[in-house]
Amino acid sequence: MKQFISLLGVAFLTSGVAFAQCNKETFAQHKAEAEASRKKASSVGGEWWMASMPNPMKNADEAAKAGKYEQACELVQMVKDWGELGYAQALREKNAGPRF
Amino acid sequence: MKKLIILACTALLAGCVTQKAAPDAAQPSPEQDRQSFVGYFQQRFPDVQLADYADGAYALPVNAAAREEWQTIEEFPPYELAIGEGESLWNTPFKNGKTYQDCFPYKLEDGIKQHYPQWSEERKMVLTLELALNECREANGEKPLGWKKGKIASLSAYVGYMSRGKVQNMPAPNSSGALAAYAAGRQHYYAKRGQLNMSCADCHVYNSGMRVRSEVLSPSLGHTTHFPVYRSKWGEMGTLHRRFGGCNEQVRAKAFKPQGAEYRNLEYFLAYMNNGMAINSPGARK
Numbered sequence: 001m002k003q004f005i006s007l008l009g010v011a012f013l014t015s016g017v018a019f020a021q022c023n024k025e026t027f028a029q030h031k032a033e034a035e036a037s038r039k040k041a042s043s044v045g046g047e048w049w050m051a052s053m054p055n056p057m058k059n060a061d062e063a064a065k066a067g068k069y070e071q072a073c074e075l076v077q078m079v080k081d082w083g084e085l086g087y088a089q090a091l092r093e094k095n096a097g098p099r100f
Numbered sequence: 101m102k103k104l105i106i107l108a109c110t111a112l113l114a115g116c117v118t119q120k121a122a123p124d125a126a127q128p129s130p131e132q133d134r135q136s137f138v139g140y141f142q143q144r145f146p147d148v149q150l151a152d153y154a155d156g157a158y159a160l161p162v163n164a165a166a167r168e169e170w171q172t173i174e175e176f177p178p179y180e181l182a183i184g185e186g187e188s189l190w191n192t193p194f195k196n197g198k199t200y201q202d203c204f205p206y207k208l209e210d211g212i213k214q215h216y217p218q219w220s221e222e223r224k225m226v227l228t229l230e231l232a233l234n235e236c237r238e239a240n241g242e243k244p245l246g247w248k249k250g251k252i253a254s255l256s257a258y259v260g261y262m263s264r265g266k267v268q269n270m271p272a273p274n275s276s277g278a279l280a281a282y283a284a285g286r287q288h289y290y291a292k293r294g295q296l297n298m299s300c301a302d303c304h305v306y307n308s309g310m311r312v313r314s315e316v317l318s319p320s321l322g323h324t325t326h327f328p329v330y331r332s333k334w335g336e337m338g339t340l341h342r343r344f345g346g347c348n349e350q351v352r353a354k355a356f357k358p359q360g361a362e363y364r365n366l367e368y369f370l371a372y373m374n375n376g377m378a379i380n381s382p383g384a385r386k
Binding site: 042045046047048049050051082085086089090092093094095096097098099100 | 133136137140286287290291292293294295297299301305306348349352353354355356362
């Protein structure tokens, strides 16, 4: 039991390192990850886009410039998620064809 | 033992035959594809004649009221000015004295649009009408036009207008390159994309005739025959690739570049699905 609790503790600590909080200090790193994720989706034609927010990375930069890191971080995280989902979607649809 | 060996051999042979037959079954020929495509719509809308699909959503019985409005619009069509501009552009010689007609192997009077899109074995790519028009300009020392609206749409409208009534008669893709382009267009058409996870087919095949808010979703059959169109939402003319981009963005997917390989291949696939239909370009749409 003691071992199990230690292991659980280590796991929590590790996940804490892996998903480092996005803030003023780590924003640049998160932004780079988001950009890489977007490019990966784009490489398979799976990039997502939204009319109400055509350029979220630009919005994130503006927010960061204004010191609104919480908002900037939310945006880069969104771009990262979009990239991952768009990439997976494009691969999933690689052999798409008619359903009739 | 002998029986077992015979059985094993038979199983192996049967396996080989099945394996060889499987890809053919999974990959229908473009013509089989077209027949299934047309058949689907004929079954879905049994009262609509094949030729009427060229009228888009206005061909559907569910849209009868909108059809009446559209027919009234067609009496004084908003694309008329574009045809005029296109005619003037077509007839104005380039600085070197040559004209657009010099770039095309087909006579304008005999219709040009019905020959596009076409697969170029030499260039290993799909050529669209707008691409051919702009390449003609560049070959004659003129600046290319923008791809989505304005003069390119007017030129395309004029060429389309002069091709009205001519039947789209594309040769079936048969070379490996043409088949690959066709397959890429087909995949694009049926692949779900964007945040809404929707494909072109989700709207224009499986839900054609259904409403999205107040609008009736048009069937894909006939989509390529009437472009470019004057779209009331745009308040101006637009090319097919402009519409492709708009559709992709509506499902929250990033649009591809107009006249890029993705949309040229998509146009190639769609035009082949419309093979045998008469050109009725340009059109007027909401």
